[in-house]
Amino acid sequence: MAGELYLGYRAIVEPLRRIFRPRKKGKAAFLENYGPEGLVPTPPSDKAMLVAAGRCISCGLCDRLDGQLGAIARQSYDGVSLLPRQYARSSVELVHARAAIEALEPERYRQAESVCPTGVPLVQLAVWLKDRLSRVRVQGGADRGDR
Template identity: 25%
Template sequence: MTPVSFLRLGWHFAVRLVARAFLPARGLLRFKESYGREGLFELAREEQEVVASLSRCIACGICDAHFGDFTNVARNTMRAPSDVVLAHTRSLPDWDALVRPLAQLERGDLARIERLCPAQIPLARVVEVARRRAEALRAERVSAPPALPASNEKHDPG
């Protein structure tokens, strides 16, 4: 590298430090602007704990065996309670699709399933957090600005 390159690099580094010191941080705002329509959102501390607890599931099937309300569950919506823990909640942008499975899951005795779970998955809290986030995600998608046109679409200036 030439001395001029080092000077330019040093100058841009200094400008960046000064900008960080005196200008407001826009990282989270820019993230929301860029990815809000895709359904990526921040989680509160309590929600982070609930989502982290899902990884403890060992897929033993005890919750499925003791669900107790399979006669009233639409099988095209939810096969078993373990589906919500193992599959439906894994993708944050898809949580708005959880509304129907959660309605089916709430028909069962969640407290009983929690007591029987060897991994101690807080299923009632999972349902509560997932429902709250699904509703927030639906509202956010409705209020989000329209997406940019696809690059393969032709633009007609008028």
């Protein structure tokens, strides 16, 4: 009996509901479903930056020439190697690193970028992270702040 009622609902009520309240599609539907969690669409430019960040082998050479080590609070920033290894991996977690990302000065990573054995574009990555954080805030709804 319950199964028949459910099928009746799906056959009659649901189509009428769709007529009067059409579903969002594409990017709007994605943002409605996943935006509150901090997930944003990943355009091809983001995919290219993620591939570049993925080249990091965690050697630590860039940290020795980090122009911002000591300028950003140590509890939120432990060196430029965090950019490709931690911050670039998930837009959901960017809000937790907000203080460090907002304090980034990309041009101060030129020396660190020059010693990277795999050619991770640290300056470009810092600019991209700042942009991605702003997109998470705008498209992802309310800024959840640090937990």
